[in-house]
Amino acid sequence: MPSVPWYNRQREIEPRVHKELTERSATRIMFALDNIVSYGEIDDAYKRYRAEVGLQHDYLEVDDFGPAIDGVGTLLQNEDLDRSLTFLELIIDILWTPSDYSSENHSAEALFQFDSDIRRILVEEGVLLRLCPSQKEVEKYAKQLYEYQNQDPVVRMANRQRGNDSPPTRPFSFQFEALSHESAIESDQQVRALAKNQRWSDALEPYDDAWGLYQDGQFSRIIPEKLYNSLESVLERICVEEQNWNTENDQVGSYLDSCRENGLFEPNDAMVGEWSQILGGIQTGIQRSGSDRKDHATIDQHYCILLLHQVGAFLTFLITRYEDVYGEK
Structure with missing residues (x-):
């Protein structure tokens, strides 16, 4: 897999969200x-x-x-x-x-x-x-x-x-x-920097789509669905395609268990509980848009930002920790 040249690795990502008026x-x-x-x-x-x-x-x-x-x-x-x-x-x-x-x-x-x-x-x-x-x-x-x-x-x-x-x-x-604070901006920039690497670009594409929906004012159940898809894709990349810890039909919860069992979350396994709550929050976000599951049923804007922030931080930790433990490709 071709490496990303120095300039593109080190170049600062232009923020797409801001805490002040641009x-x-x-x-x-x-x-x-x-x-x-x-x-x-x-x-x-x-x-x-x-x-x-x-x-x-x-x-x-x-x-x-x-x-x-x-x-x-x-x-x-x-x-x-x-x-x-x-x-x-x-x-x-x-x-x-x-x-x-x-x-x-x-x-x-x-x-x-x-x-x-x-x-x-x-x-x-x-x-x-x-x-x-x-x-x-x-x-x-x-x-x-x-x-x-x-x-x-x-x-x-x-x-x-x-x-x-x-x-x-x-x-x-x-x-x-x-709606949020500086850490939401930093989290998004970190994920977008990781997406420059072809290894993760496809898996992180739904995360980018979720931000695009937010900026289009589409505060719907599609945002948490896109975030869930991105999280699932990253875990599948790690647990199925690269490490063979799981099979393709396993659930996200099983992928997380495998990551923990293989030392990915050491020395702080307790954080897995927090991430499970985040996962539950994403699923709740999908359900909160209504039992009729209309694609354009609205979700509170605050809640959309919270999910984007949490999932972005989670994805960044997951990828960087995996690369630290198992090496970059």
């Missing part, structure tokens, strides 16, 4: 804001931002929309994550708050589209953040707002005469939430 994700969010926000809303958000963080930025102290939206892009790209997310939370809240100015009274359709755009950008750009509340909660409120905004004129006039012409109360505020 330049591209920040730019895309700025363009999404450009589609809906007004100068006055940017100015209001900046004033609130100054009160929250105790800082001011010259590039946001402007009196026209063009420089103001450019300033938002500068803030998102150049300030630290805490400040960027503080500003974003404030401006999103302002967008969804009724205003006396017609240019700042956005339609329910435009608001929900903006909400969808933000969520999609974070996922597509691999940013380990999500916007709370859930999209279903936002959609529920957006429908109520749509019904209010599109009332029959006669009904609206009657409600106004009764003093009952207020928009529905929004039952939530917008907040960003971290």
